[in-house]
Amino acid sequence: AQSVTQLDSQVPVFEEAPVELRCNYSSSVSVYLFWYVQYPNQGLQLLLKYLSGSTLVKGINGFEAEFNKSQTSFHLRKPSVHISDTAEYFCAVSQGSGGSNYKLTFGKGTLLTVNP
Amino acid sequence: DAGVIQSPRHEVTEMGQEVTLRCKPISGHNSLFWYRQTMMRGLELLIYFNNNVPIDDSGMPEDRFSAKMPNASFSTLKIQPSEPRDSAVYFCASRVRGWSRPPGELFFGEGSRLTVL
Numbered sequence: 001a002q003s004v005t006q007l008d009s010q011v012p013v014f015e016e017a018p019v020e021l022r023c024n025y026s027s028s029v030s031v032y033l034f035w036y037v038q039y040p041n042q043g044l045q046l047l048l049k050y051l052s053g054s055t056l057v058k059g060i061n062g063f064e065a066e067f068n069k070s071q072t073s074f075h076l077r078k079p080s081v082h083i084s085d086t087a088e089y090f091c092a093v094s095q096g097s098g099g100s101n102y103k104l105t106f107g108k109g110t111l112l113t114v115n116p
Numbered sequence: 117d118a119g120v121i122q123s124p125r126h127e128v129t130e131m132g133q134e135v136t137l138r139c140k141p142i143s144g145h146n147s148l149f150w151y152r153q154t155m156m157r158g159l160e161l162l163i164y165f166n167n168n169v170p171i172d173d174s175g176m177p178e179d180r181f182s183a184k185m186p187n188a189s190f191s192t193l194k195i196q197p198s199e200p201r202d203s204a205v206y207f208c209a210s211r212v213r214g215w216s217r218p219p220g221e222l223f224f225g226e227g228s229r230l231t232v233l
Contacts, residue, residue: 043120043207043224044159090159102147102213103172104222106159 002027002093006107014115015083021076021110023091033074034092034104035065044090050074061085086114118142120225122208128231134196137228139208140189147213149222150183150193153205162206165191166213198232205229 007022025031032051036044048059055067065076074091091107121140129135141148150162164172168185176183180199185191195202205227 041226043209043226044222045224046221049221102164102166103161105161108158 002031002095002105004091004093004105004107006089006091006110008110009108010111010113012113012115013081016080018079019077019081019085019112021089021091021112023074023076023107025072025074025091025093027072027093027095029095032094033065033067034094035059035063035074035076036090036092036106037061038088038090038109040087047076047089081112081114083114083116085112087112120208120210120223122206122225122228124228125226126229126231128233129198130233131199132197133232134194135198135202135230135232137193137206137208137230139191139193139225141191141208141210142223143189145210145212145223146188147211148185148191149209150191151207151209151224153207153227154203159207162193195230198230200232203230203232 003026005024013019034049035047037047038044047063048057048065050057050067058064063076063078065074067074088109088111090109092104094104120142123138146167148165152160152162160175162175163170163183165185168188181195183193207224207227209222209224211222
């Protein structure tokens with residue numbers, strides 16, 4: 001079974017500051033990794049994904065994440081945040097192969113609040 | 117392009133009443149998921165359909181919950197009878213499923229917020 005731990009439930013930052021949202025996963029097999037964003041009263045939207053290849057993945061809205069297999073981490077970063085980045089961010093993992101790779105396991109989420 | 121459409125957006129009902137949540141996936145998507153989101157448990161997968169067939173319903177909490185997908189463009193999640201602990205936001209999501217390819221992007225609807233009094 002796989003699991004995801006988002007180490008911070010809330011991250012407050014000031015506008016234009018850099019931010020890192022941390023995610024660790026556990027799995028006994030290869031994995032696919034995802035970050036989703038949820039704005040208030042909306043569904044989740046894919047920010048970026050790691051399937052294979054380069055461990056540095058770039059997504060929408062200037063976000064990027066780095067897959068670190070040895071540390072089983074997939075931290076999300078942005079060098080300079082905007083007020084509009086205020087949202088909840090979810091890390092998710094699925095099995096990298098086999099018939100169960102449909103199943104996304106989500107972390108509990110990190111609420112990013114960007115203050116002026 | 118129309119995304120995943122869910123209805124109702126908000127539902128307030130009394131304990132013991134039947135609740136039906138509806139979902140229209142994106143046209144051409146052959147995989148459909150129902151998730152439940154609560155503060156305590158986060159996002160939980162309830163059931164997964166592929167080509168209208170339920171593949172994994174291990175997340176359905178109990179017999180009070182049932183889900184159907186009569187065709188490729190419609191799915192329902194029913195709770196009968198409803199209880200206060202069922203209060204949550206229920207999300208429907210869809211994507212293209214290719215057996216030999218990594219899973220495609222999962223597209224979520226805006227959710228149905230259920231309150232059971």
